Amino acid sequence: MNHSISLTVNGTRRDFVLDDPRVTLLDLLRERLHLTGTKKGCDRGQCGACTILVDGKRINSCLALAVSHDGADILTIEGVARGDQLHPVQAAFIAHDGFQCGFCTPGQIMSAIGMMQEAQAGNDPERIRECMSGNLCRCGAYAGIVDAVLEAQAGADESNQRRSA
Amino acid sequence: MKQFDYVRPATVAEAIAAAAQPGATYLAAGTNLLDLMKGNISRPDRLVDVTHLDGLDGIETLADGSVRIGALVSNADLAHDAGFAKAYPAVAEALLSGASAQLRNAATVGGNLLQRTRCAYFYDTASRCNKREAGSGCDARDGENRTHAVLGWSENCIATNPSDFCVPLVALDAIVEIEGRNGRREITLDELHRLPGNTPERESALEPGDLIVAVRLPPAARGFAAHARYLKVRERTSYAFAIVSAAAALRIENGKVAEARLALGGVAAKPWRARAAEDVLRGVAPTAGVFQEAAWRALTDAKPSGDNAYKIELARRIVVRALILAAAGTPARIAALPASPFASTSGAIHA
Incomplete structure (x- = not known):
């Protein structure tokens, strides 16, 4: 039986007919939309490489059935930059060497963007480490990742202050 | 993953009718179920998706001082609800000590109550497991069982329940609201999970079609x-x-x-x-x-x-x-590392 769903992906509405309900959001993004920035690491919800934002919240796209997310608003790594202008979190990862091989990086960046919106960690490195523990980096770039998130958070705090001043 | 039929009921009554069929199981976020299905540990014929049902995602304080948590409230939304966390700090701390931020954003209250054991022999389909396949035996009994049960176990099963959330809930006399084929009923959380005995494949008091719709904490839990x-x-x-x-x-x-x-x-x-x-x-x-x-x-x-x-x-x-x-005394703010005995107020160290 076919299932019709529509999703908004990086601001564009997309309609799909699924002939198999087993398709995850991860596989839909990669195989149907060729948005291969979202990575398949463990495919079991343990590594965080597949992290995307669904309705503004970071989740593991490997453990989400596409058919169940009819109507969802999805943001992937391909949708965070404004043209050639990198998202502040992307720029901070480059500035602080927040990666080595880069495989986990899209998931790390999406997770960091989601975490900053959750506003639970602030600029406390311990809380950032805890709130980012769902993203593994086998190269061990954690120190750079935390520094990158700290800088991005500081930038966000500054622009918030400017806006409220 | 085995093929399955996907149905998305519009009402709780439709959901119960669809899930009461043999081989059917409910799908909420799927953070545990999909993992088990990918490993062929769970092989449902039909998934009944309850995530689009109305009225199951609220946190409400009742007139008598109870709090009623809808089964579809996410673990993260519950833990970060300021009023809830203040009234039931150990529950919030337990929620935040479990899984990762991504999983807490997706995983639901009802799903957390029904998550399956993490026993490695349950996960390994080449091993014998009385919980996965009744009567097949238990390879954990003579296997790598460093993390297994020390209370309430039987020769048939030594698996543990992995939930953090359920631990403070059972301490606070939580009540589980269930809709089933014969209408609504309530049981205590203590009655929901069963000890293995001779039937470790029967993990809960739920009957076919039963849907957890809410968890309630009684007025005394605020004290x-x-x-x-x-x-x-x-x-x-x-x-x-x-x-x-x-x-x-x-x-x-x-x-x-x-x-x-x-x-x-x-x-x-x-x-x-x-x-x-x-x-x-x-x-x-x-x-x-x-x-x-x-x-x-x-x-x-x-x-x-x-x-x-x-x-x-x-x-x-x-x-x-x-x-x-x-x-x-309950700290004003949950520590950077929730529930960690190694966390100190002056700054925690990751081991």
Whole structure:
């Protein structure tokens, strides 16, 4: 039986007919939309490489059935930059060497963007480490990742202050 | 993953009718179920998606002072609800000590109650497991069983329940609201999970088609807000299941314990309420000595199911520590590493 769903992906509405309900959001993004920035690491919800934002919240796209997310608003790594202008979190990862091989990086960046919106960690490195523990980096770039998130958070705090001043 | 039919009911009644069929199972976020399906451990014929049902995602305070949590509220939304976290701090701390931020954003209250054991032999389809395949045997019994049960286990199954959330909930007398083929009923959370006995494949009191629609904390559960903690020992300081955990909640009046609540996690096939230990604490001053006596009482019936005798002593110590921290008072803000016995207020260190 076919299932019709529509999703908004990086601001564009997309309609799909699924002939198999087993398709995850991860596989839909990669195989149907060729948005291969979202990575398949463990495919079991343990590594965080597949992290995307669904309705503004970071989740593991490997453990989400596409058919169940009819109507969802999805943001992937391909949708965070404004043209050639990198998202502040992307720029901070480059500035602080927040990666080595880069495989986990899209998931790390999406997770960091989601975490900053959750506003639970602030600029406390311990809380950032805890709130980012769902993203593994086998190269061990954690120190750079935390520094990158700290800088991005500081930038966000500054622009918030400017806006409220 | 095996093929399955996907149905998306419009009402609870439709959901129950669809899920009462043999081979059917409910789908909420799927963070546990899809993992099990990918490994061929769960092989449902039909998924009944309840995530689009209305009215199951609210947190409401009732007239009598109870709180009612809809089954589809996410773990993260519940933990970060300021009113909820203030009234039930040990529950919020337990939620934040479980899984990762991504999983907490997706995973639901109802799903957390029904998550399956993390026993490696349950996950490995080449191993014998009475829970996965009734009557096939238990390879954990003579296998790698360092993390397995020390309370309530049987020769047929030594698996543990992995939930953090359920531990403070059972301590606070949580009630589970269920819709089923014969209408609505309520049971205590303590009655939801079954010990293995001779039928480890039967994990809960739910019947085919039964849908958990809400969890309720009774009015008395608010009385512990000033002295409540959840502590969890794990093999790394974040994103790991409990080796042993404890929820401790005290109501202290005039320097004495008016009422105590204690439950353990990671030790049995269900969240383990330690009522005998609570009795030890009632009416006495909260001292380290009496906490030790309570801890001893909580583990009186414990016995190793394999290479895990250490868990009994570890559980005693975590009980004592949780009681000491609860007596000292609920912190104004949950520590950077929720529920970690290694966290200090001056800054935690990741091991």
